[in-house]
Amino acid sequence: MTPALSDRELRALGRTEGDAHALGLLAHDQDTRRFVLLRALSDAADQAPDTVCPPGLRHRLRSDWALLEAADRADRAAARSVLLHPLVGPWGRSCLSGLGADAPTPQLLTDLDHFGALAAAAAIRARMPFTTRLTVRGGALTLPTLGALRTGPGQVDLTFADGVMTVRNKAETDIVVRPGNGGTRRHDPRWRPVHTLPPLVPGAAPVPLDDLDPYRTAAGGPGHHGLSGAVRLDDRARAGWAESWAGVADRLRAGGGHRLTEAAVLLRCLVPLAPPPGSGRAGGSAAHCSGTRREAFGAVLSSRPGTPGYFAATLVHELQHTKLAALTALVPLHHEGPEARHFAPWRPDPRPFDGLLQGAVSHAALAGYWQRCALAADRTGERDLAWTEHARCHEQVGAVLPVLAGSGGLTREGRVVVNELINLYHRLAESPAPTGHRARARAYVGTARVIWQQRNGSGQL
Structure with a gap:
């Protein structure tokens, strides 16, 4: 049986953090569920x-x-x-x-x-x-x-x-x-x-870049909004992945030591995807897609990010989904229904409450990552790019916090997570992006809201 998370550990996870012990508890619980799944499979075949x-x-x-x-x-x-x-x-x-x-x-x-x-x-x-x-x-x-x-x-x-x-x-x-x-x-x-990428930290296992497993995407396609299909890599493509990967550990560390810890503990394989159709040059934010699968704990599906910074951001984003899915399996965070009716400025379609919570946590983590990158950047171009990403993610989180905070379906643990998420949002605002970046971010979210209403009706804003 997996030991319970303490309130301190739960609060850290709500802030999109978590030390090696807390992350290890989540991983241990998922591993136990895998063994139960295999035993259930054997019993089902017998019966x-x-x-x-x-x-x-x-x-x-x-x-x-x-x-x-x-x-x-x-x-x-x-x-x-x-x-x-x-x-x-x-x-x-x-x-x-x-x-x-x-x-x-x-x-x-x-x-x-x-x-x-x-x-x-x-x-x-x-x-x-x-x-x-x-x-x-x-x-x-x-x-x-x-x-x-x-x-x-x-x-x-x-x-x-x-x-x-x-x-x-x-x-x-x-x-x-x-x-x-x-x-x-x-x-x-x-x-x-199977090709592998070097460990993120000394003593860790290499990370498989698995482009061979027949179960790496859902039957009939990726099964996720906006994801392209799985690909087989040739030598040139593998070299491109290795080039981007080479600086990921340093970029994660620059985004906070906890980012490197969560990647080292939780990331078990990468599944390469094709670039999104019409995405243009690899490496830009629009030229990239990524996702996770709840039933594939530890896997991140991704097209190749063109830079170590975007590669690290992909891991920060997707591993929040991994953490929150594992936490939800261990302790329910809410009793909201599955109806897709909420506005999320990162998606054009209505989202269920759980998807809204997942997205808010992952974008809050990104906001923190890019803020740290901006504050540490030496070159103007890098600093402006990081502030742009931070401001957009921070504004997106702020747009959905009222819905999350106002939910009557949160459990005690869910309330702790949401409260910590709100605290993180306000703490990030203490080192704001330059005014122009914030103004553009507000315009971006405002436009997304108008387009969403035109497509989906009033819904739950």
Whole structure:
């Protein structure tokens, strides 16, 4: 059972902060929920009718589960680095949904085939010798956190022994890969390892830049407003990501030491997205999109920010969603309904109360980040850019605080969070942006309000 957050920790989270201990509690609770999800999946497969999960498939799932348990016994930390990979969450949810249906679906068969690849990846990470048979779909076999290999459809035999992985397909030559420390060295052009970015802080794990996992976006597309689709990266694109990433730790630190801490604790993988259509040059605020998925704790989906500063801002923004979603899972913050009826100056469509709260917290964090960047900037251009971003985010938060503060559906914990958010808003105003920046920000939010009313009616302003 996850220990309860103290009021001090809750107030810090309401200020968009949180120390390593508080963030660790949120992460621990999410990890526990992942293990519960996997156990529920196993139970659902055992209890599903034969029409949904035939006996042969059920037997195969039990074998995969046994391999998973053996890997966990061999090296718990290594095996669980696979089980806790963010993109295992969407896969598990999809499995549970399919097993609860009245009849089998093609997606369920694909999902359950992936269980074998998951178990194999855990066993490889644990460096445990084994042999298993896996099914290839879509021309590639993906081993979560490790990589993917291009091979023909059907079944392949995978053997791992003495640190060497051998994949045998009767129609092709064997694929031989020797996993290395912190990644995989390529021994065959058909094998493509998961690329990783260096750790943000010494002693932390590298950050996977996962453009291979089949569950990295929702089925049928990203499933988020304004997000582009997932992409596969070539060597040039990976070099671009690495170039932007190289300065992220310094930019996070400049935005406050807590920003680097939250990224080091919470960020578990990045999922690269294509630039938004018509976005122009990468790196400008309009040339970028990003998002998170509640079921993929620790994953940030993003097109490539062109500068370390915007990359850091993306993490600041999205990791607030990660924190607040994890906090909400641990303790309810409100009892408001799901109706989408509120004005949010960062979106053209009406938002439910929860979305309004999520957006206010993330934009308040951005306002603080950009303010620190502005106050520390040496060059006029950098300072003006930071003040512009700060003023806009600060004005956006102020536009929705009355709705949040006036809610009668807040729980005690939710009231603490909202009160701290209000305190943060006023504290940021003590070091205001120059007058021109504030005036433009007010005009921006005012225009957004008029356009929103024209599109959506009166709603809840």
